[in-house]
Amino acid sequence: MNVIDVEGLSKDYRQHFWTPLRRVLHNVTFVVREAEIFGFLGPNGSGKSTTIKILLEIIFPTEGRAKLFGKDVGDSDAKRHIGFLPENPYFYDYLTSTQFLEFHGSLQGMSRDQIHSRIPKILEQVGMRGTEHMRLRNFSKGMLQRIGLAQAILHDPKLVILDEPMTGLDPVGRKEVRDLMLQLREQGKTVFFSTHILSDVEMVCDRVAILNKGHLLSCGKVDELIAADIRYVDLVWGGHSPKLLDYLRTLDTKLSVSAESIYLKVFPHAKESGKDFERRMNEIVQKGIELGGAIQTISPKKETLEDVFVKQVGHMESRV
Template sequence: MSAVIEVNDLRKRFRTPLRRNEVEILRGLSFSVEQGEVYGFLGPNGAGKTTTIRILMGLVAASGGSAKLLGEPVPSREARAKLGFLPESPYFYDYLTVAELLDLTGRLFGIEHRARKRRAEALIERVGLTRARKTPLKKYSKGMLQRAGLAQALINDPALVVLDEPTSGLDPVGRKDVRDIILSLREQGKTVFFSSHILADVETVSDRIGIVVGGLMRDTGSVRALCGDALLRTEVVVRVPAALSDADQAALVGDAGSVERRPVLGADGPSEALHELHLSLAPDADVDAFLAHARQHGARVESVSPRRRTLEDLFLHHAGVKAGAGAGPGAGPAGEPVAESQPSDDGTKNTAEDEGKGKDKDKEAEA
């Protein structure tokens, strides 16, 4: 397979009113996306995800490095003709209906009238807006606007679809619809590159993921390869009498690991007779032996839950890294710092990436 997206040593600097020096949002980002795969682009706020997407779309000029879409250097008119894009916060002429929006978008792509109408009708049904097809967009909810935006991103039957937070504002049904559309695009041989903070959606549809922290690629690969099947710990919950003394609890727990004691909650509130012990056993612990030991001390076993590494664990592991050096694809705990938050004029906090948004036009000439 050939790379549909190629990013090499990509850099972006912004100068903001709050800082005298330039802020480097992207610090040498490199990754690739292969033809026909779904690639989930992850990272904490301020990591550089939206900046990367804006550079790929030709909306912002990079300060260094290179990027290609469909084999063409960014920006490219040829690549744009085969590209579908849904930004994080789309804005449409709100006096239009969704049918008129799709007709306008199709005309901009040079699609013939009959083909435009046929595609528009199919897409309106596909994104679940048939009943609202004649309603002006200004009366749409945020979730409905996301559906309309997804439809306009597909009007030109693109080879590459780039989606920035496509499930933002959608209810669970809408999120499932978007996931189904993404999976159907993959079945058609399309390439989908999308960012999202909803890790369950990313894990469900992605062939591979990339985690960006501090403007660098921290990890990339399939979820299974990155998370593995290794056991992290075994979580055990047992019930004991509320009168159990600290000494008896220590004898019950032994060297099992961390333990938290809580009253059992019933319909009438906390129980005065029973408490629960929530224990975390090490990966190499003999769980059967511990359970037998707990029963001998009068405990009743409520649950035993093996805990393996999840995408959330992986994400939090990387997002929590604050300092180090030498980050890159497959990097471990050491790496570049996360973009720090800076106070805004109104006293709230903004990340460096957020500060750079809105300054793009002024900076393109400098880049």
């Protein structure tokens, strides 16, 4: 069973009652499976938060439907298994960490005993141990983000939805959140998070969806989205054999020569298949060695998620 099932979701907004309707989400369809980390990727204003709000019934869709655990969004049973961290969370700043978690735990239907047995464990998990009696008004942005995470996982949900969870965190904090996501996945939980920080997605996500201007551009496994094909190969030769240099100059490549090394950047030809490119590379390497060259490094450069993202979003911009 899919944990999240979104089909043909569209949303129209009206800024004021006298302004015309504007479509901010266009026929978005995707699924999120059990025990995976799903990254919802897109630039600011792409519709990520709008989709999340629909999933949590904070807003209602204009068209389409969304299901959580096979039930329509808004279903109390489904909501019981969800933990949610909103973007830029603001919480009641007059509460202490404990009071804040007590409040959210009771809204989840947890008993007082359950809440109090979970609080120390959860605070430890988000690195907030020792803040039990501190008021939230004294927290930094990063601490607020962590306490927000704590309320999201307090009731041990099966699905954790995080809207821009890395916002306001320093590199250490970001790593800790990534580790927490991985930890949740290990426990069999599903993590759905939105972000525009590509490196985070590449590091932890099983699958991603790319959204721009309310359109879903692509959805799939990270390594499927990133083309398996090599963009180019960096080849560094040690030593200066004149024959090698003459040979390399005959090739259709980028060449630069320094005192000790020869740098070669080999691009695949247009319409050249991956296998043909691989064969051509083998020939270059073999021939170079025969001509007295010694290879220092070979590094094939593949497409990154950033390349995919920029390409897709850029393509979309040009269409719009």
